[in-house]
Amino acid sequence: MENNENMILVIDISSNSVKVGLVSGDLKLVHFNSQNINIINEDIDGFIKSFDMDDIWNKLIFGVKQVLNKIKNQNTNIIGISTCAQRIASVFLDGKGNVIYGGPNIDIRGIDSAYLIEDEFSEKELFEITGHSPSLLFCLARLLWFREEEEGTYAKISKVLMLDDWLVYRLTGIYVSDFSSAAGSQLFDIKKREWSSEIIQTFDFNPDFFPDIVESGTLVGELKSELAKKFNFSQSNIPIVKAGGDTQATLLGMGVIEKGDIGISLGTTAPLHLVVDKPIIDPSSNYWTSCHYIKGKWLLEGHAGNTGASYNWFKQCFLSNSEDNPDFLMDTYLKKSPPGALSTYAYLGPENMNIKNQTSIKRGVFAFQPPMMISEELPKIEDFARSVLENIAFGIYENYRALNNYTDSGTRTFCAGGMAKSEEFSKLLANVLDSEISIPFVKDSAFIGVAMNALKGLDVYSDYKAMIKDLITYEKIKSNSSISEKYKSIYLEWKNLKIKTDKL
Numbered sequence: 001m002e003n004n005e006n007m008i009l010v011i012d013i014s015s016n017s018v019k020v021g022l023v024s025g026d027l028k029l030v031h032f033n034s035q036n037i038n039i040i041n042e043d044i045d046g047f048i049k050s051f052d053m054d055d056i057w058n059k060l061i062f063g064v065k066q067v068l069n070k071i072k073n074q075n076t077n078i079i080g081i082s083t084c085a086q087r088i089a090s091v092f093l094d095g096k097g098n099v100i101y102g103g104p105n106i107d108i109r110g111i112d113s114a115y116l117i118e119d120e121f122s123e124k125e126l127f128e129i130t131g132h133s134p135s136l137l138f139c140l141a142r143l144l145w146f147r148e149e150e151e152g153t154y155a156k157i158s159k160v161l162m163l164d165d166w167l168v169y170r171l172t173g174i175y176v177s178d179f180s181s182a183a184g185s186q187l188f189d190i191k192k193r194e195w196s197s198e199i200i201q202t203f204d205f206n207p208d209f210f211p212d213i214v215e216s217g218t219l220v221g222e223l224k225s226e227l228a229k230k231f232n233f234s235q236s237n238i239p240i241v242k243a244g245g246d247t248q249a250t251l252l253g254m255g256v257i258e259k260g261d262i263g264i265s266l267g268t269t270a271p272l273h274l275v276v277d278k279p280i281i282d283p284s285s286n287y288w289t290s291c292h293y294i295k296g297k298w299l300l301e302g303h304a305g306n307t308g309a310s311y312n313w314f315k316q317c318f319l320s321n322s323e324d325n326p327d328f329l330m331d332t333y334l335k336k337s338p339p340g341a342l343s344t345y346a347y348l349g350p351e352n353m354n355i356k357n358q359t360s361i362k363r364g365v366f367a368f369q370p371p372m373m374i375s376e377e378l379p380k381i382e383d384f385a386r387s388v389l390e391n392i393a394f395g396i397y398e399n400y401r402a403l404n405n406y407t408d409s410g411t412r413t414f415c416a417g418g419m420a421k422s423e424e425f426s427k428l429l430a431n432v433l434d435s436e437i438s439i440p441f442v443k444d445s446a447f448i449g450v451a452m453n454a455l456k457g458l459d460v461y462s463d464y465k466a467m468i469k470d471l472i473t474y475e476k477i478k479s480n481s482s483i484s485e486k487y488k489s490i491y492l493e494w495k496n497l498k499i500k501t502d503k504l
Contacts, residue, residue: 002121006079008451011060013037013085013104013163015268018056020063021444023072024498025453025460027471028157029442030239033063034401038230048109051102053091057170064231076234081171081223082241082454084249085447087184087290090139092146095158097169102144106273110141113148117141120202123286131183131281131289132189133355138186141274144206144364153319160187160209162246172221172240175211179291180244182213185353190289190298192375216244216293218455243450247271248293251454255438255444256466259410264402264429264437270307270350272397273299274403274411287402292465293453302399304354307392308419310348313445318381327422329385334383334389334424339431339483340490341383341390344368347501348388350395352402363504367497389425391434393490398416400433416440416445423477430477432491436482438474448472 006025013019019226021032038055065443068078089106103109103122115440116427117126117135118131121443127133135141146154169175182188182195187210188390189196191272195210214220223238243249245468247265251273256263279289279298286300292369315326347365413435419425422442430437442448452467 006077008454009081009295010447010450011083012446015086020067022067022449027448030069032487033066035059035231035235053099053102080239080458082242082243082450083167084246084450087245089394091161091166092157093159094156108136109145111136113141113144116144127285130186140186158290174221176220177211177213178216178242178244180248181249183290192353214359217453218242219457219501243453246446249446249449252293253448254414255472256414260407260481262411262413264415266419268308270304272302272399280448302403304350304395306349331424333385335384336382342379344379344383344387345494346387346391352398393429397432416443426477430479431483434479437477441473443464
């Protein structure tokens with residue numbers, strides 16, 4: 001690394017981990033540290049979950065020190081810090097700024113408070129305002145839960161923050177939110193782009209609970225002096241730039257900013273987002289509407305469910321005893337098994353977003369030719385592996401097709417995330433979607449998107465388009481028309497059988 005190189009410190013609290021990275025001024029991920037998050041189960045049923053916020057903060061401190069230690073003897077300038085965090089996760093603070101509650105995006109204690117919301121708003125009315133449902137997932141229901149179940153705790157609440165807002169507060173001492181974060185609270189008017197006065201007044205919440213909202217890419221303050229000393233920064237007055245939701249960061253890091261762009265985030269789950277230039281409210285109250293980091297741009301979201309989770313489950317259960325790397329094995333199996341995997345189909349969860357049916361429990365199923373049919377070629381481990389990956393691709397396809405119905409412009413398709421590192425899966429997905437896919441060189445694109453926000457907030461670049469043009473490079477994965485044609489009938493077979501397996 002050359003001396004005097006400018007670097008951006010990036011912090012990302014994702015669904016599973018606290019990640020800290022150093023990104024260069026030309027958007028190269030230079031160093032990073034990742035540590036797993038502890039989720040606390042507070043009830044037997046597993047509905048009520050919380051963060052160990054002290055543990056998160058301590059891991060963040062450790063991660064920052066680890067990556068900064070990598071450049072300890074180099075004349076490297078940290079020109080700014082920016083953060084992102086999992087959407088929906090929220091944090092309540094008391095009047096002294098101490099954490100009363102910190103809950104992940106899987107805390108559904110609000111299931112016990114949803115009836116209070118239903119008494120005031122129909123599902124459609126609330127969806128028209130917020131672009132989100134069901135209520136049990138979001139900050140609105142959590143607030144009501146505390147008011148009903150823990151009155152003493154509720155009485156202490158002074159500020160209601162989304163997780164990235166809390167990060168910025170801890171770094172700067174400033175209370176502020178951004179549009180991408182606030183949109184995941186179900187307390188935000190997605191059309192007016194402001195906290196919903198109607199919802200706040202209806203439930204008699206204190207308006208002072210909710211911080212001012214700024215655009216992503218806004219310089220909001222400086223790193224606290226005591227933290228600068230703790231991190232042993234050589235320079236002072238380190239600026240903090242607001243980013244927001246990790247999904248929006250991932251999209252920006254892919255270069256997904258123009259109307260008609262579709263970004264697919266291939267992580268533990270697989271949300272898909274269509275960029276639109278006005279807030280489109282799905283009439284079926286299914287596909288979510290959120291704010292992008294980009295001013296004047298909204299996102300329509302489909303969600304394929306636990307895609308990466310299914311992939312990891314299969315590796316752990318069936319490949320963990322192999323001496324070979326499981327990801328290498330999965331790629332090898334994809335090369336060996338033909339499309340359709342000898343009529344072997346997997347049903348492990350990935351499917352079209354169906355937000356109204358989130359509480360139903362479905363069986364995981366493999367359907368395949370049984371051994372007694374000796375006249376047929378029987379499936380092997382490579383065919384079961386392909387069936388898992390085809391299940392993931394089909395779930396993505398169903399959401400991709402649905403989102404395409406909401407745009408009249410030609411779409412461009414982008415992917416990033418862990419599974420995008422597999423060239424074989426990327427080819428499979430391109431063939432199932434029958435579309436060319438652009439995959440950025442840095443697959444951990446949340447880091448890159450947050451760093452892009454910092455570059456804009458620090459006036460290094462005036463706009464995102466110029467950054468993308470100058471700094472992001474892509475691999476283009478093209479579909480094979482003959483294979484895509486085969487997948488049309490394979491998908492229909494998979495879908496028809498899925499209708500039957502869903503009844504199990």
